[in-house]
Amino acid sequence: MDLLIDADDLAFVDEARIFFERDYPRDIIDKARAGIVLTRDDHVRAQQALQARGWLGVGWPAEHGGPGWTPVRRYLFEQELERAGALSIIPMAVIYIGPIVCAFGTPEQQAHWLPDILESRAMWAQGYSEPESGSDLASLAMTATRDGDDFILQGSKIWTSGAHWADWIFCLVRTEKTARKQDGISMICVDMRTPGVEVRPIITMDGSHELNQVRFDAVRVPATNLIGEEGRGWYYANVLLSAERVSYAHVGRKRADLAALAVLGEERLGANNGFRQRLARAGIMLDVVEISVLRVLTGDAEPAAVSGLKIACTQLAQEITALWVELAGRDRSALVDRSAAGWSAQAPAVPGFAVTRTASYLFERAQTIYGGSTEVQKTIVWRHLARGGALGRRA
Amino acid sequence: MDFSLSGEQQQLRDSVRGWLKSHHGFEHRRAISRSESGWDAATWTAFADDLGILSLADIAVPHDAVTVMVVMEELGEALITVPFLETVVTGAAVLRAAGGEAAQALSDGIIAGDVRLALAWAEPDTRYGWQPRTTRAVREGNGWRLDGLKSVVVGAPWATHLIVSALTDTGTSLFVVAPDAIGVSLMSYPTIDGRRAADVRFEGVVLSGDALLGEEGAALPVLERVGDISIAAMGAEAVGVMRRMLADTIEYTGQRKQFGQPIASFQVLQHRMVDMFMQIEMATSAVYLATLRLEAEPAERARAASVAKVTIGEACRFVGQNAVQLHGGMGMTDDAAVSHYFKRATVIEGEFGTTDHHVERFISVAG
Numbered sequence: 001m002d003l004l005i006d007a008d009d010l011a012f013v014d015e016a017r018i019f020f021e022r023d024y025p026r027d028i029i030d031k032a033r034a035g036i037v038l039t040r041d042d043h044v045r046a047q048q049a050l051q052a053r054g055w056l057g058v059g060w061p062a063e064h065g066g067p068g069w070t071p072v073r074r075y076l077f078e079q080e081l082e083r084a085g086a087l088s089i090i091p092m093a094v095i096y097i098g099p100i101v102c103a104f105g106t107p108e109q110q111a112h113w114l115p116d117i118l119e120s121r122a123m124w125a126q127g128y129s130e131p132e133s134g135s136d137l138a139s140l141a142m143t144a145t146r147d148g149d150d151f152i153l154q155g156s157k158i159w160t161s162g163a164h165w166a167d168w169i170f171c172l173v174r175t176e177k178t179a180r181k182q183d184g185i186s187m188i189c190v191d192m193r194t195p196g197v198e199v200r201p202i203i204t205m206d207g208s209h210e211l212n213q214v215r216f217d218a219v220r221v222p223a224t225n226l227i228g229e230e231g232r233g234w235y236y237a238n239v240l241l242s243a244e245r246v247s248y249a250h251v252g253r254k255r256a257d258l259a260a261l262a263v264l265g266e267e268r269l270g271a272n273n274g275f276r277q278r279l280a281r282a283g284i285m286l287d288v289v290e291i292s293v294l295r296v297l298t299g300d301a302e303p304a305a306v307s308g309l310k311i312a313c314t315q316l317a318q319e320i321t322a323l324w325v326e327l328a329g330r331d332r333s334a335l336v337d338r339s340a341a342g343w344s345a346q347a348p349a350v351p352g353f354a355v356t357r358t359a360s361y362l363f364e365r366a367q368t369i370y371g372g373s374t375e376v377q378k379t380i381v382w383r384h385l386a387r388g389g390a391l392g393r394r395a
Numbered sequence: 396m397d398f399s400l401s402g403e404q405q406q407l408r409d410s411v412r413g414w415l416k417s418h419h420g421f422e423h424r425r426a427i428s429r430s431e432s433g434w435d436a437a438t439w440t441a442f443a444d445d446l447g448i449l450s451l452a453d454i455a456v457p458h459d460a461v462t463v464m465v466v467m468e469e470l471g472e473a474l475i476t477v478p479f480l481e482t483v484v485t486g487a488a489v490l491r492a493a494g495g496e497a498a499q500a501l502s503d504g505i506i507a508g509d510v511r512l513a514l515a516w517a518e519p520d521t522r523y524g525w526q527p528r529t530t531r532a533v534r535e536g537n538g539w540r541l542d543g544l545k546s547v548v549v550g551a552p553w554a555t556h557l558i559v560s561a562l563t564d565t566g567t568s569l570f571v572v573a574p575d576a577i578g579v580s581l582m583s584y585p586t587i588d589g590r591r592a593a594d595v596r597f598e599g600v601v602l603s604g605d606a607l608l609g610e611e612g613a614a615l616p617v618l619e620r621v622g623d624i625s626i627a628a629m630g631a632e633a634v635g636v637m638r639r640m641l642a643d644t645i646e647y648t649g650q651r652k653q654f655g656q657p658i659a660s661f662q663v664l665q666h667r668m669v670d671m672f673m674q675i676e677m678a679t680s681a682v683y684l685a686t687l688r689l690e691a692e693p694a695e696r697a698r699a700a701s702v703a704k705v706t707i708g709e710a711c712r713f714v715g716q717n718a719v720q721l722h723g724g725m726g727m728t729d730d731a732a733v734s735h736y737f738k739r740a741t742v743i744e745g746e747f748g749t750t751d752h753h754v755e756r757f758i759s760v761a762g
Contacts, residue, residue, distance in 0.1 A: 134723055136653035159724045204727050205734035211727075268522065274751035322712075329522055330745045333547050333586040347584050349519050349546030349594035358587060362738065365719050366727050373723065375663055 005076070013076050020084035024049050029085045035356035037208070037339050038087065040123070040165045046087040047094075047120040056094060057118055064102045064110065065118050071297035082252030092162060093117045093124035095247050097170045097189075100236050104228040113168070113189070125192075127157035127171035127214060128237065134159075135376045137172075138181040138234065142216065144173035144188055146223070151175075151188060153196075153219040159370065163199045163212035166192050171216075172233050187233035189225045190216070206362040207335065246306065248371065249293045249313045254286050257320050264327055264353070279323060285316050304384035307377040314367035314374070321364045324357035332358040398683065400465060408465045411446055415473035421732045424474055428589030428735075434553050439477050443508030448479070452487035452505040454498060458624065460686045464631040471635025474736060476590050478511055478550035484628040485621060486512030489558050489569060492617040493609035497571070501556065513554035515545035515572075515595050516618065523748045525560070525567070525618040530597065532561040532570060539563075539607070541570065541578075541600040549746075551593035552583040558608065559597070565612030576600055588739040619693065623700035626747050627685040630707045633743045634682055637675045637710060640718035640736045644668060647722050647733075658721075667717055674710040681706035697760045701753040708750035711740040 005013075020029075028046050032038060050056040058074050060066025069077065081088070089095065098117055101109055116122035133140040142155025153173060163169065169190050176184035190197065196219035202211040227236055261279055269275050292309050295301045301309070325332050331354035336346040338359075344352045368374045400408070419438060427435045443449045448466050451459060463484060470479055482505055489512075490498040504510030520528050530543025541561060551557060557572045557579075574581060578600035581593040609617060645668060648659035658664055685703035688696050715737040719726035726733050748756065 129724070132652075134653065135658075136655075139653070203729040205729055205738060207729070211724075272751055272755060274754050278751075325741070325745070326749055326751060328745070329749060330517060330547055332745045333549065333588070333592060333742050335585045335587045346582060347547075347594050348582060348596075349544050351519070358741075361741070362587070363727075365716065365737075366724070368720060369723055369727065373720070375661075378663075 005072070009073055009076055012073060013080060016077055016080035017084070019053060019055075020080060020086055023053065024084065024086055028087060031341075032087060033085055034341065035338055035352055036341055036343065043087060043090055043165075044120045044123075047089060050089070051118055051120065056089065056120075057098060058089065059095060059099045060102055060114075064098075064114055066102075072294070075294065075297055078250075079252040082250060083256060085256070088250070088253075090123065090162065091247055092126050092166070093122065093168075096126055097124055100170075100187075100227060100239065103239070104236055106224075108224065109189075109227070116167075122167040123162060123165050125160050125163040125166035125169040125212075125214070127160060127169045127190075129159045130156055131158050131213075135373055138185070140172055140174060140185065142171065142173050144175050144186060144221070146175075147220075149223055151221050151223055151226070153188070153190065153216040153221055155216055157214045157216075158212075159202070160199075160212045160214050161210055163192070163214050164201065164209070168192060169197075169214065170227070172237055175230050175233075178231070182234040183231055185233040185237075186230045187227040187236050188221060189227065190219060190221050194219050194221065196220070204363060204366070206359040208359070208363065210363075246293060246296050246309070248310055248317075248367070249289065250317070251286065251290045251293060254289075254316065254320060257324075258283050258286065261320070261323050261327065265323075268327055268329075275323070275326060278319075278326075282316060282319055282323065285312070285319075289313060289316060302384070302389065304381045304389055307372070307380045310371065311368075311374050311377050317367055318364055321357065321361040324353065325361045328354035328358055331355075332361075334358075400461070404462055404465050407446075407448070407462065408469060411448065411466055411469045412472075414441060414446055415469060415475070419473045419475060421474070421735075424476065424589070424735075428476055428585075432552070433476060433585065433589070433591045435475070435477050438475060439511075440508055442477065442479065443506070449483055449508060450506045452483040452490075452502055454487060454491040454494070454502040458488065458491060458689070460624070460627060460689050463628050464682060464686045467628045467631035468635040468638075471632035471739075472639045474636065474639070474732075474739060478513065478553055478590075480625065480629055480632065481514065481550040481554075482510070482512045485514050485625045486558060488621040488624045489514065489608065489617065492620065493569070497605055498608065501571070504555075510556060511550065511554050513548050513550040513557055514621075515548040515551065515557050515559045517546050517548075518544060519546050523752050525615055525622065527560050527562050527567060530559065530561045532563050532568060532602070534564075535601070537604045539570065539602040539604070541572065541597045541602055543597050545595045545597075547586075547592050548595050549586065549590065549592045551581055551595055552591040557595065559595075560614060560618065563611055567614040567618070568611045569608040569614045569617070570602055570606045571608055572597070572600060572602065572606065576602075586742065588742045589735060616693070619697065622747050623685065623696050624689055626700045626704050626707075627682060627689060629743055629746060630678065630682040630685060630703050633707045633711055633740065634675060634679050636736050636739050636743070637671075637678065637714040640714055640733055640740070641668065641671050641675060643733050643736075644671070644718045644721050647725070651723070664721060667721065671714045671717055674713050678707050678710040694760050698757060701748075701757040701760065704748055704753040705750050705757065708744045708753070711744045712750075715740040 028042050057066035062068030130140050144151040144153050172185050174184050175186040178184035196217040198215045200213045201209045265275055296306055331350045334347045334350045490502050501510055532539045532541045559570045559572050578598045580596045583593040586592050649657050651658050681703040685699045688699035718733050719737050722733050725731050
């Protein structure tokens, strides 16, 4: 056992660092740093820059155009990306559905969808939660009814990130009423331009539009858009969910935040012990979380520990946003429109970070809700413990 | 020892609650906060004429802290936007400390519904310290010349008069400044809790001699006291805000069904809501303490106010965050009332000193 990084991986870190300095669009890093609201086109250009180096399809096998990295190398890449202040890859297409299509899609589906994802010609959304099915996702009610060579979709999805930017959406739908609810669920991909698909914005409390409700009214979808086998959607979705849970860690971004908080904290608060102690504790937790993430990535941790880690990562993320708001003091109150450069002139006495970080404090409340709330994750962990999981591998 | 309300206070509470219930529902609040000016004229007029609560700003009589507490809790529960705290509590406390004819005239104006105040005290580098760093007033002839920059002056876009703290030759002093005076510029913006604030710049603003409020150079202890009065009143507002969040959460979890039952039937959520309740109870006691110690000697008053602000700050965070969490995705939306209450709670946490700030202040005054 050791914490050493291979010479090859160290060389890769240097390569990645140089890439983000030289070959990644500087204006996008600057725009993100300046807290200006990013557009769809910003994300497309950022992802195209990664793909120019073959680094976009991070979790994909090489034969489908991924870089074919080991989990550790992928982790190091993400560290460098976040360290540089580059945009995180929008997960729906690249991180969530891409690997599923690679693993379970037909050759036709792979040829149809994967190149468009890698070239950022298509954005995707994830259609899981429904108005009446959140924590109890398996109770989902949106139906897909077979009609010749098609399915007819009827129902509604909610909390759909980026549906207003998406060209495609992958949905969990009910194709059959079964004794065990999970068995009647299938996964199907829908072209967002299909008649009967309607996107309604949901404005969140930070004032931003990221979430949507998507309604499907008699939407006709070719049966060839079904992923894998009918009735196996729940299985595919759970393969997705574990990838989703680790992708929350953002250790690099958290490190960058803590470093910035230390500098600004000294500047604005001097020797306030409460703040310094909280900041130190966040740093301590981050060191430990990083090892846990690496354990998950290298297969050392059990699935229940992944649920536990999602809780730890999201709580740490929220604590970091709380430290920013503490630093903002009463400047947290200012709300200004950040759609254009020079926005901070609207509140010249307020530091820019107070505006952007307060918005994050509000929006990141969602972290402990989405992707399986903290309460639901704890139930998952408990089921594992109740089956005798407390002793781990030593049992 | 007596924690009971007088018959008059109970009546006032009931009439304020009744009026807000029938005239200041959440849809009204939403429409007002989204309007261009954010100004709720109807509510302010009713406060003056129908409810008479602006008369709590009358400086001819002593500050009635308990009645203010009773009213503020109701205003918190209804999530009002109007500057009652800024004008009737904070502003009037400054006027009361200053005394004199000019102050009485402003007090009369408030009671009539014509005068609204905003206290411009914080600057980009002062954090929670009351002493200005860069805003200065220098004598010029019989009057003054004012220069400086104030940050996040809550209620300034609605104010008829600004009260501005500034350094003068002998220390910190307070001035009454018209927002439309030459050399005053307001950069107005909404606040996250749906109200309005402004950063205010003063460039060579010429003030007459009677713009000085109270004694020159003697404002620091006044502001310390005004801060504690404001903390007590805002704490009562916070209790109202939190009670509404808990009630909404109990209602939502009772209706929302997952796994074939209302989610409120899960013990983990029940216990969370009990924890929220306990936090609110502690906050209520803390507000009593701060309110009933306002007339104590300064160190004791400050200690009680800091105890209250720490307790309220922690409660605002715990109750607010969990109210959102238990509402699930719904709690994240602009449509849900709870997100707006959460944002007000977040602002209250940061006004007049955060929890960390008041822990430090407690250490320094408790000795």
